[in-house]
Amino acid sequence: MNERPVLSATAVTKRFGDFTAIDDVSMDVRPGEVVGLLGANGAGKTTLIRILLGLLRPTEGTTSLFDGPPDRRRRAQLGYVPQNLGLYRDLTVAENLDFSTGSYGVATPPMPDDLRAHSGTLVGDLPLGAQRRIAFIVALAHSPAALVLDEPTSGVDALSRARLWDTIRGESDRGTGILVTTHYMEEAQECDRLLLMSAGRLVAHGSESDIIGDTRAVSVTTDDWQHAFAALNSAHVPVILSGRAIRVADTDPDDLTQILQRAGIPATITPVPATIEEKMLVLARSQ
Structure with missing residues (x-):
């Protein structure tokens, strides 16, 4: 791929007092590829994501979102599903979707047939698998050019995980650059490229076979x-x-x-x- 990265980090370090959470990490995500960010709990994956999104400032190094600083204008081209899903549990499914699309100034997309019956249900009353699907719908409603997914399939059954990965692959096929963290190692096979983190450092990168x-x-x-x-x-x-x-x-x-x-x-x-x-x-x- 020759396209310029949609997300990148160059020699990024993040310290909290004496603790180094991210240590000299360089990486990128290009249009149309799915990059898996793997590592144990505490490896630094979520901290790196927050830096890439401009939610934390790096102590050292630089990041780029769509070839520039991760400001509000560029973040508007991004879809993000955090670990906590980013949904309002005390709003209905329809209200969550209307709020998100209204924030981006785009039309609200039609609800999938199997979720339409739940449009008036409070998000907090739905099972986790349905909540994760709704988080994807909300994140994709404004047709983002990049997608960041932090443990998007955690806690759901195998069939729900497969459906969510169908959505991820569909987005990459239309040219969206995707960064995804997961603790399901079999999902590494779904990624085009892998980044392995340990104790805040990038310890390996490449295809699964390259890394093994x-x-x-x-x-x-x-x-x-x-x-x-x-x-x-x-x-x-x-x-x-x-x-x-x-x-x-x-x-x-x-x-x-x-x-x-x-x-x-x-x-x-x-x-x-x-x-x-x-x-x-x-x-x-x-x-």
Whole structure:
């Protein structure tokens, strides 16, 4: 893509007293691409977003929104869904939409058929999945050229997440540049490019396969999974437990075998492709 970025940061640092929340981060989002901003809670994702939107001033570095400072005029070309959705819970669905479109001076779009029956319902009385869909409708009502989504699918079921991602991809197809944070690692595959943050720093960027690179992983299969996880965790290896499934990244399988043998735990160790979550864990431990 040769288009100029719709959002960018250059060597941005943000300090709160002695605490450095963002440390020398440079990034951009270009028209028509979906950029995923990934990282654990506290990695600095939301702080970076607030700086990009002009809601916080960086301590050092610069940001650009539509090739200029993030002022009110340029923010009018932006759609934003914050973690708290940005809706008025004590207003109805229709009132929220009318208020937003009136602020931008655009016509109120028709409500989707499945939400029309709820137009007179207070937003706070709706389930979270419906609230998130309404937040998207409000954010898109003025046809923004850029979209910033902070954990837009958090707390909703898999079908609702898929529908919201259909909306995201539809917007990117029409040329909207999109920055999205998520803690669902499978959603990384929906993004054109990824930015990985840890402890306020940008530690990796590129496609999912670029970031994973040559990182190795193994699956540990054992009936005594609880003690196996405890033994590996005590040995300070990058271990992940998902349900009863144990996986370890970037560690010599012979070392894992010895750890489990010393703990008296029989197990089978099988090489598996590494995931983006495992790479994030390895990168976080190296900071």
